Amino acid sequence: MKGPLVRATLEGRKTQTRRPVKPQPSDDIVDVEYDDIAELWLGNTKEDNDLGFCSSWTARCPLGRTGDRIWVRETWDWRDWQSMANRKVRIAYAADGAQVDTIAPCDWNPVVYNAARWHPSIHMPRWASRITLPLVSVRVERVQDITDEDAEAEGVEPIEGSYREGFRAMWQDIYATWDANPWVWVAEWKEIEVSRWELVA
Known part of the structure; x- marks a missing residue:
């Protein structure tokens, strides 16, 4: 995690993170859902849904599952x-x-x-690592589906009053894929755990 985002996390301004899904689902995937039994994310095409076929795409989120604790x-x-x-x-x-x-x-x-x-x-x-994030939710969505509220929760600075535009600029700088609108993993936490080691003044 980059310095400004670490500071935003420590200050409680960053409570979400997004990562590209790799490999990306095919273009005909219309919805993605989590299967608790299989412990997999399942992506369905319109044909899968209409005809009751098995999911065309499956994946495990590398960030973890709801309830997991990930380290920074x-x-x-x-x-x-x-x-x-x-x-x-x-x-x-x-x-x-x-x-x-x-x-x-x-x-x-x-x-x-x-x-x-x-x-x-x-x-x-x-x-x-000094920071641990207890995940309260994990989901899959298109990167351009991010709302201004969620973009603010990414810990970015707004551009011309828009957190979404600030997030778009950050995403484009890191991944250069905003226009392609890729599927992304979204992990969210509410509170963080900071290791209580001996702090040096």
Whole structure:
């Protein structure tokens, strides 16, 4: 997650996230629903619905299911590694400059990561993540179906008073697929959990 969105999450302004469905359902899919028994998302064509056929498209959401707790990756660094004996390490977060002291797992080797430089979010280990999101809902929709209210919940800044336009600009910057109107996974949370490590002043 990028810095501005991490800050929006910590401030409670970001309570939704969207990711493109991969691979995309075929163009003839008209509706998508969740099957609790199969634990799959099912996409149906008009013919499937009219004739009672099995769903033409199935998928599992990589973000999880309602009730799951997902962790946030963000740009980070480690500092002040003490020793292999006590494994105490300081983690710094680029989004807001926060630093916390925690204990690294036994299998973590600080030599793999250069200290005093920021590491991309994709390289953040699970134990170093400070933010957990308990999901209250997961759904599938077209990206252009987003409302202004939901766009505000994405934590974006409005453009000319429109949060939807702010979200469109962000989506286009990251994925460049707004005009194609892809299907997207939508995950929503109400509250966040922040690890209560020792905060460094």
